Amino acid sequence: MSLLSVSGLSKRFGGVVANRDVSFTVRPGELVGMIGPNGAGKSTLFDLLTGFARPDRGEVWLEGRPLTALRPDQISRLGVARTFQKLRPFAAMTVLENVMIGAFLKTPDPARARASAEAALESVGLADRAHAHARALSTGQRKRLELARALATQPRLLLLDEVTGGVDQATIPGLVRLVRDLHARGLTLIVIEHNMRVIMEIAQRILALQLGEVIADGTPAEILRDRRVIDAYLGESWKG
Numbered sequence: 204m205s206l207l208s209v210s211g212l213s214k215r216f217g218g219v220v221a222n223r224d225v226s227f228t229v230r231p232g233e234l235v236g237m238i239g240p241n242g243a244g245k246s247t248l249f250d251l252l253t254g255f256a257r258p259d260r261g262e263v264w265l266e267g268r269p270l271t272a273l274r275p276d277q278i279s280r281l282g283v284a285r286t287f288q289k290l291r292p293f294a295a296m297t298v299l300e301n302v303m304i305g306a307f308l309k310t311p312d313p314a315r316a317r318a319s320a321e322a323a324l325e326s327v328g329l330a331d332r333a334h335a336h337a338r339a340l341s342t343g344q345r346k347r348l349e350l351a352r353a354l355a356t357q358p359r360l361l362l363l364d365e366v367t368g369g370v371d372q373a374t375i376p377g378l379v380r381l382v383r384d385l386h387a388r389g390l391t392l393i394v395i396e397h398n399m400r401v402i403m404e405i406a407q408r409i410l411a412l413q414l415g416e417v418i419a420d421g422t423p424a425e426i427l428r429d430r431r432v433i434d435a436y437l438g439e440s441w442k443g
C-alpha cells in the first residue's frame with residue numbers, strides 16, 4: 204500500500220498554471236527526489252500536500268485518508284512535515300524555542316515538547332546551539348533548524364524543499380549525510396533538489412516536473428536518459 208497517493212492535482216494562480224494533473228504515489232520507506240526548472244511548480248506541490256494551498260482539482264491521500272480538506276496543523280498531526288525553501292525561523296526566539304513550536308503540535312505538555320525538541324536538535328547536530336537566537340545561525344545551521352522543527356512533529360513523511368539550496372559548497376555533504384541518516388532510520392522523504400550530484404546519490408526514484416506537469420517518474424538512471432528531462436532541465440552537457 205502507498206503511504207502517499209496523489210491524483211490529478213491542479214492549481215492555478217490567475218493565468219499561471221502552477222500544477223497540472225499531477226499524479227504519483229510514494230511507498231513507505233522511499234526517498235523520492237523531485238527536480239525541475241525554477242517555476243516548474245515543485246514548491247506549490249508541497250503547499251498542496253501540506254494544506255498551505257488548496258488544489259483547484261485533485262486529491263491527496265495519506266494511507267487512504269483524504270488530506271485535501273485539512274488545515275496544515277491537521278496534516279502535520281497526521282504525520283506529514285515539511286521544510287520551506289525560504290527559511291523563516293522566528294529570529295528573536297532561541298533555536299530550542301523554534302523547534303518546540305513543532306513539538307507542540309504533538310503534545311500540549313511543555314516538558315515533553317522540550318524533550319522532543321532537544322532530541323530533534325540532537326539528531327540534526329544542533330544541540331550545542333539550542334540557546335542561541337535563531338538569527339545568530341549560519342545558513343547551513345538554519346537549514347538544520349528547519350529540519351529539527353519538522354522532525355519535532357514526529358513525521359512519517361518528510362518533504363524537503365531545497366535543503367542544500369543557498370548554502371556554501373562545504374556545507375552540502377553534512378546536510379546530505381543527515382538526509383541519508385533520516386532515511387536510513389525509516390523516514391519516507393520527498394526531496395526537492397537542484398544539485399544533480401546530490402539527487403543521484405540519495406534518491407531511489409525521481410519525479411521531474413516542468414510547467415506544472417510530471418514529465419518523468421523513474422529511477423535515477425531512467426531519468427538521466429529521458430529525452431524530455433534532458434531537453435527541459437538537464438541539457439546535453441550534464442555528464443554526472
Ligand code: ADP
Nearest residue numbers: 216219221239240241242243244245246247248
Ligand atoms: P518551483 O518551486 O518549481 O520553482 P513554484 O511552485 O514556486 O515553482 O511556482 C510555480 C509557478 O507558480 C510559478 O510561475 C510561480 O510564479 C507561480 N506561483 C507560485 N506561488 C504563487 C502565488 N502564491 N501567487 C501567484 N503565483 C504563484
Ligand code: MG
Nearest residue numbers: 245246247288
Ligand atoms: Mg520552489
